Amino acid sequence: MIKYNLKCKKCKKEFESWFASSKEYEKLVNINKLNCIFCNSYKVEKSLMSPNIQSSKNKNDRMLNNKKMRNIRNKIKDYQKFIKENFDYVGDDFSYKARTLHYKKTKNFRGIYGNASKKEILELKEEGIETDIIPWFDDKKS
Secondary structure, eight states: OEEEEEEETTTOOEEEEEESOHHHHHHHHHTTOOOOTTTOOSOEEEOOOOOOOOOHHHHHHHHHHHHHHHHHHHHHHHHHHHHHHHEEEEETTHHHHHHHHHHHTOSSOOEEEEOOOHHHHHHHHHTTOOOOOOOOOOTTTO
């Protein structure tokens, strides 16, 4: 992938766009498929770009960010471990099981966790069923 700063010859505005390669950019220009996002003109050309030079500060920032990400990932894994030990996994039946528990008004039950789409989560919340979305790392990938 390559990112270019582009400038419209008609409205003089600049914008960025990503391309699979420099050849892909040239191909789109040659067949008039590259247009300005502001005025829709096809008179678009590459603009001057500054090189992306990595300083030691950037490297230190990246290392700090990586450390923060590892810490966050470890906290999420701890949270996952707690959930696995204290809740019942219901897989893709999460919405059905959540409704069953909610409408049966069962007082003493273990919590559940599983998979649900954003739409299903919204529907559950609209019905007054308390849910939370938790980031989840697959054990095989971590």
